[in-house]
Amino acid sequence: MNIRLGYDTYSLRSWKWNAAQHLDFASQQGLDAIQFSATEDYGDVSPQALQKVKQRADELGIRIDSGIGCVCELSKSWRAKNGAPADVLNRGLDIAHSAGAKVMRCFMGSQLDRFGDRSLQQLMDALVRNFKAVRSKAVDLDVKIAIENHKDMQAWQVKQVIEAAGKDFVGSNLDLGNPTYVMEDPMTTLETLGPYALTTHVRDTAVFEDPRGAAVQWTALGDGSIDLKAIVKRYREICPNASFQLEIITGRPPEFLPYTDPSFWKTFEGMRASDFARFVALAKAGHPFAGHMVIEDVEGHEPAQPFRDALVYQQRYDLERSFKYAKEVLGIGKAA
Numbered sequence: 001m002n003i004r005l006g007y008d009t010y011s012l013r014s015w016k017w018n019a020a021q022h023l024d025f026a027s028q029q030g031l032d033a034i035q036f037s038a039t040e041d042y043g044d045v046s047p048q049a050l051q052k053v054k055q056r057a058d059e060l061g062i063r064i065d066s067g068i069g070c071v072c073e074l075s076k077s078w079r080a081k082n083g084a085p086a087d088v089l090n091r092g093l094d095i096a097h098s099a100g101a102k103v104m105r106c107f108m109g110s111q112l113d114r115f116g117d118r119s120l121q122q123l124m125d126a127l128v129r130n131f132k133a134v135r136s137k138a139v140d141l142d143v144k145i146a147i148e149n150h151k152d153m154q155a156w157q158v159k160q161v162i163e164a165a166g167k168d169f170v171g172s173n174l175d176l177g178n179p180t181y182v183m184e185d186p187m188t189t190l191e192t193l194g195p196y197a198l199t200t201h202v203r204d205t206a207v208f209e210d211p212r213g214a215a216v217q218w219t220a221l222g223d224g225s226i227d228l229k230a231i232v233k234r235y236r237e238i239c240p241n242a243s244f245q246l247e248i249i250t251g252r253p254p255e256f257l258p259y260t261d262p263s264f265w266k267t268f269e270g271m272r273a274s275d276f277a278r279f280v281a282l283a284k285a286g287h288p289f290a291g292h293m294v295i296e297d298v299e300g301h302e303p304a305q306p307f308r309d310a311l312v313y314q315q316r317y318d319l320e321r322s323f324k325y326a327k328e329v330l331g332i333g334k335a336a
Contacts, residue, residue: 001267003240004063005326005333006033008201008247011042013229013311013317016232018043019053019099029323033243035065035105039095047098051206054100063243065146065199066096067105071128074118075109075152077235090137091147097141103198104143105173108161111181113296114152114267124153124161131165138169138185142277145174146198151181153193154271162196172196174239177203179248180216183268185278186226187234194238201247203322204228207252207282213259214283218249219293221322222329223311225286232330244332251296251311254288 014280017025019042021177026034033059041044044123057064070077071085082088089106094332096104108127113120130146140144147170149158162170174197179189186205221228235244258264259276294310296303303311326332 002334003236003332004033004076004243004246005318005323006031006035006063006065006243007323008035008037008067010037011248012248012315013037014315017041019049020056023053023056023062025061026062026306030327031323032244032334033063033065033210035067035127035243035245036101037067037105037247038069039067039092042095042099044093050095050098054098057100060083064099065103065105065243065245066092066099066101066103067220068092068145069107070109071106071130072108072132073125073130074123076112076116077107077109083294085126086133089130089134091195093134093137093141093143096143103142103171105146105148105199107148107152107173109150109152111151114182117247117335119156120153120267123162127161128164131161135166135169144168144198147171148173148201149175149178149189149193151178154182154184154268154275155179156270156272157187158191159196166301168195171198173199173201174242175201175247176226176247177201177205177218177249180205180207180279180282181255181257183214183259183271183276185275185282186231188237188278189276190231190234194235197239197242199243200239200245201244202244202326203248207286208288209283209286210256212256212261213264214257214280215254215288216257217289218252219289219291220248220250220318221246221325223280223289223291228330244326246319246322246326248315248322250318251294251314253295270295270302
């Protein structure tokens, strides 16, 4: 069974390409899917320009999944200047429809919301209300909303949102790189959200033990600790219709999860002991990333131009070698 292989345009964020450039690159790489991470990544979002994007994608045989950002007004990621959440969702649905996409990705917030002044449940309730407010539009346009597990919610919480909003028009943007940042084995995430998956974000992660608990760091495919062959085997079984969109994000330092500190657990109420045990086993079996990587996110430090150039190069280099790994090792895509 062939699964469409593509990439989220955020993987090449520093290249500043428009839709035509992304589509040409995807075609050159032998891909048959792409996810435009944000409406800005299309470039011109006029109906006429988006119709040309749709036509070009059809010519190349590339499926488009569309995307917008935060759609919860209680999140620290929310940008009030964009209007009400329903306005953001409605604009995104219109753009997705004009570009020929059947799926529009969005997210609730970020890991900052886990330690905010509001409970995650409050944010989840607001998110459900926002989705319900645009249900008729999504159904009329035949565009489904895909909510990403964005280092805010664990998989069981995303499932709650989908079912509360209505799984007839809301599903999962199944991100397999974010789960470890909330102490979740990606296989747990896949098994929980796979049946709801409309599109995906796939990357590898180095997961390893630390005296305070565990540490995680995103990597290109094949450089981390995740059993991607097992992931793909299960993926084929429970979500064969979702595009396998690589969102490769490298250049970031490890992040520590101090789960030996009782205060760290205040935002993980409701986590099953069996899920935590599965994550701990993943960390015990894992290892730090020991390859070469230019780090971009160093607080208080602006990299010199040669480092900035290296970071831009690294984005494409790590993405391209991840395509190769997906095709040759995992059997995903046209060449499979």
